[in-house]
Amino acid sequence: MKLTIESLDHQGRGISHNNGKVVFVEDALTNEEVIVEVIKETSKYIEAKVTQCISKSSLRVKSKCPFYHECGGCHLRHLSYEDTLKFKCDKVENIIEKFAGLKVGICPIKNKNRDFYRNKIEIQVKNGVYGFFKKGTHEVIEVDRCLNALEPINKMLLAMNLLHIVNGKVTIRCNYNGEIILDIITSDKVEVEVEKIRDKVKLVGIVLNGKLLFGADHYIEIVDNLLFKMTYNSFFQVNQFINQELFKIVKNHVDSDSVVLDMCCGVGSLSLVAATKAKKVYGIEIVENSIKDALINSRMNKIENVEFMLGDAYKLISKIDDKINTVLIDPPRNGLTKEAIKSLLKIHPNKIIYISCDPITLGRDLNDLKSDYWIEKFYCLDMFSYTYHVECVCVLNKR
Numbered sequence: 001m002k003l004t005i006e007s008l009d010h011q012g013r014g015i016s017h018n019n020g021k022v023v024f025v026e027d028a029l030t031n032e033e034v035i036v037e038v039i040k041e042t043s044k045y046i047e048a049k050v051t052q053c054i055s056k057s058s059l060r061v062k063s064k065c066p067f068y069h070e071c072g073g074c075h076l077r078h079l080s081y082e083d084t085l086k087f088k089c090d091k092v093e094n095i096i097e098k099f100a101g102l103k104v105g106i107c108p109i110k111n112k113n114r115d116f117y118r119n120k121i122e123i124q125v126k127n128g129v130y131g132f133f134k135k136g137t138h139e140v141i142e143v144d145r146c147l148n149a150l151e152p153i154n155k156m157l158l159a160m161n162l163l164h165i166v167n168g169k170v171t172i173r174c175n176y177n178g179e180i181i182l183d184i185i186t187s188d189k190v191e192v193e194v195e196k197i198r199d200k201v202k203l204v205g206i207v208l209n210g211k212l213l214f215g216a217d218h219y220i221e222i223v224d225n226l227l228f229k230m231t232y233n234s235f236f237q238v239n240q241f242i243n244q245e246l247f248k249i250v251k252n253h254v255d256s257d258s259v260v261l262d263m264c265c266g267v268g269s270l271s272l273v274a275a276t277k278a279k280k281v282y283g284i285e286i287v288e289n290s291i292k293d294a295l296i297n298s299r300m301n302k303i304e305n306v307e308f309m310l311g312d313a314y315k316l317i318s319k320i321d322d323k324i325n326t327v328l329i330d331p332p333r334n335g336l337t338k339e340a341i342k343s344l345l346k347i348h349p350n351k352i353i354y355i356s357c358d359p360i361t362l363g364r365d366l367n368d369l370k371s372d373y374w375i376e377k378f379y380c381l382d383m384f385s386y387t388y389h390v391e392c393v394c395v396l397n398k399r
């Protein structure tokens with residue numbers, strides 16, 4: 001089938017039409033003329049891949065990653081970095097207009113370390129092959145180097161055979177100091193060659209099926225002079241360079257002497273940043289390990305004007321007696337529940353700083369908040385370079 005690509009969808013796929021059906025074409029850019037092969041066809045749409053590119057877009061570049069066309073990890077390595085950023089800002093603008101009916105002016109924040117930025121990757125192991133899922137499948141392609149991952153993680157990738165796993169999953173995490181923690185999930189009988197791995201990387205711990213196998217189950221991360229104890233399975237932003245930018249934004253928008261609530265606070269990173277300016281900060285988190293780390297983190301940084309609580313933020317919110325004037329909210333991908341929006345509107349803070357890794361759920365939630373709040377600032381942070389994902393920060397003020 002011969003097609004002309006009309007535009008890009010939210011996942012960076014080319015969009016075209018054929019016989020009344022929309023066609024999504026992997027690895028195709030706007031205005032390109034391509035011959036495609038159908039991968040999947042339903043009554044409404046077709047998914048296809050390019051077999052021949054007849055006329056190439058001037059925006060097309062050659063991917064630096066040899067695994068790019070097979071691997072499902074990145075989606076935009078066939079665009080220049082500047083164009084990936086433009087794609088993300090345009091996409092967010094369109095989504096917010098579609099879901100919230102709001103036109104936003106976006107302030108883009110570039111990733112200065114656009115390659116070698118991720119502090120965490122998940123390696124799949126299938127029949128002894130270590131790698132990533134092949135695009136759109138659960139087949140594993142062997143990968144021994146990832147351009148997104150920090151260099152110590154790449155060193156670890158070259159030592160994976162010392163784990164002797166046949167089937168399973170290994171999460172590799174790395175801190176500011178290049179220290180590595182492995183979180184292994186497998187039903188294999190594992191005999192890890194720990195000392196040989198330690199010859200190659202700064203291995204601080206291995207956790208096997210939730211139990212400590214070697215060393216420690218945590219390390220210390222440092223961002224913007226703040227220290228964070230991070231247990232192997234706690235949430236932490238994957239890009240330390242952009243995380244610093246996020247810290248700056250939060251600090252700029254939290255008023256001195258304000259009372260802040262950090263809903264979904266994880267290990268307390270944004271709570272502690274806010275506490276360096278605010279009068280008082282409350283942090284709520286549902287994962288016990290994370291809140292334990294948050295408590296340690298406040299002590300480690302000698303920050304005393306912060307109080308952490310374990311539980312469901314949307315229920316605990318009403319238990320805080322203080323008058324909250326700023327809410328920091330960084331929910332998981334699925335955004336806020338209706339119940340959460342209700343409790344948020346009940347306390348009606350002057351300011352909401354909404355941090356989101358999914359512009360669609362952000363747009364949906366902004367639609368519910370827009371009659372009470374107006375948007376002061378909207379940032380797109382390139383937390384996940386060369387993928388279609390983007391981190392948004394929306395600063396809302398009470399009307």
Ligand SMILES: C[S@@+](CC[C@H](N)C(=O)[O-])C[C@H]1O[C@@H](n2cnc3c(N)ncnc32)[C@H](O)[C@@H]1O
Pocket residue numbers: 235236237263264265266267268269270284285286287290311312313314330331332333
């Ligand atoms: C995207 S992470 C943000 C963490 C933190 N703000 C940070 O930057 O490190 C979302 C966090 O929300 C927590 N969470 C999810 N649902 C929650 C709920 N109902 N109440 C409190 N925390 C919740 C998750 O465990 C996770 O730590």
